[in-house]
Amino acid sequence: MAVTESACLSYEQEAVAVREVAQVYELIKTQQPLLLVHQQPQQLAHGLLNHALRALNVALSVMNQPHASSSAAAAAVPVMSMIKAEAATPANSSSPAADVAADNHVVGKPRRSSSAAKRRRINGEEYKSSSWSQxxxxxHEDGFQWRKYGEKKIQGTHFTRSYFRCTYRDNRGCQATKQIQQKDNNDPPMFQVTYSNEHTxxxxxxxxxxxxxxxxxxLTANPNGHHDSDDDDTIFTKMIKQEEQAAWLPPPPPADLATISNNFDETPGLHVCQEVPPSSSNSSVISHYADEFDHHQMLETTVMEEALGLGAYLDDPYFYDPNLLLIYESLMNCY
DNA sequence: TTAATTTGACCTGC
DNA sequence: GCAGGTCAAATTAA
Structure with missing residues (x-):
């Protein structure tokens, strides 16, 4: 697989992004039960959400730097690192004619399908029409729906590789596939996800x-489908089964912001939050919101400085993601 | 009952 | 012959 320097994040940047999100994940995981017994659960939740939003924002800012892959499909997944593979050379391309030829049966030994004939080796730097990995x-959280169709023990690795195809392959002819290969046994474990073909x-x-x-x-109850079990296979299996619950919030065009805002207004939890505490006087409420505004400004500055320090660009359209800003502002209005 | 997953067999490239 | 990718029947889950 060819990796061009300009087409992927450095390992350091990738590590920073992963570490940011992983740390907050652990923080939330360990402190979430405390919400039930904490004397001031709102304050605790506030802190956790601040951490989560800050980490996600920093991670997104770093991960979506302009030199990352600009592929439309690449933009559709949570980029940790995008390694665009070489496109198949014409000689290797799976042309319709080649497909027809591949479908021809060997006498006395009928083939099950033409798919195998289209196969290309990943390690041989050729793999279908295009592929990229992260x-x-x-x-499992890339916003698309996948159906698992195979699993294989790969030579030289301790973990199996799982094969997925788009759920809509049969009824919409979508040829997108992905492979998930666990790379280590950390907490949370790291996976290499290799996508092939864009969704149609x-x-x-x-x-x-x-x-x-x-x-x-x-999503809130199980943000990434990760479970506490020490059994690797169990973790992996359960993560797969969480797939349909997964969601990732890609930065939409600005025109969508109003829609998103309205959507949040429909969220029951936020309706509750928007009520002013009955015991608060007007002045204390104003003071409270003024403090939070200052806090907001300070947080925003911190996020900017942190992201810039990690290599993000101020004019990056993803910088300080408007979605996250919107969510953050909604939450700020709760307290 | 339907849809999704599992898993052994099959197929191809090297 | 081996390794990796896919198929499809059997099994499981919803």
Whole structure:
């Protein structure tokens, strides 16, 4: 697989992004139960959300730097690192004619399908028409729906490789596939996800699930499908089964912001939050919001400085993601 | 009952 | 012959 320097994040940047998200994940995982017994659960939740939003924002800012892959499909997944593979050379391309030829049966030994004939070796630097890979602790959260069709023990690795194809392959002819290979046994474990072929199914991505309070709840309850079990296989299996609950929030065009804002207004939890505490006087409420505004400004500055320090660009359209800003502002209004 | 996953067999390239 | 990718029947889950 050819990796061009300009087409992927450095290992350091990738590590920073992963570490940011992983740390907050651990923080939330360990402190979430405390919400039930904490004397001031809102304050605790506030702190956790601040950490989570800051980490996600920094990670997104770093990961979406302009030199990252500009592939449309690449933009559709949570980029940890994008390693664009070489496109197949014409000689290797799976042309229709080649497919027809591949479908011809060997006398006395009929083939099951033409797919095998199209196969190309990943390690041989040729793999279907195009492929790209990413490293991520959350391999199933890319917003698309996948169906697992195989699993294989790969030589020289301690973990099996799982094969997925787009759920809509049969009824929409979408040829997108992906392979998930666990790379280590850390907590959370790191996976290499290799995508092949772009989606042609125009699948409604799970971002739309934000309209669905149940889906939002699922996301909140289990943000990345990771479980505490020490059994690797169990972790992996359960993560796969969480796939439909997964959601990732890609930065939408600005025109969508109003829609998203309205969607959040439909979220029951936020309705509750927007009520002013009954015991608060007007002046204390104003003072409270003034303090929070200052806090907000300080946080924003911190995020900017941190992201810039990690190599993000101020004019990066993803910098300080408007989605996250919107979510953050909604949450700030709760307290 | 339907849809998704599992898993052994099959197929191809090297 | 081996390794990796895919198929499809059997199994499991919803």
């Amino acid at each position: 490293f991520t602790p959350v391999p 199914c125009t699948t409604t991505r799970l971002i739309n699930n934000i309209n669905n309070p149940a889906a939002l709840h699922n």
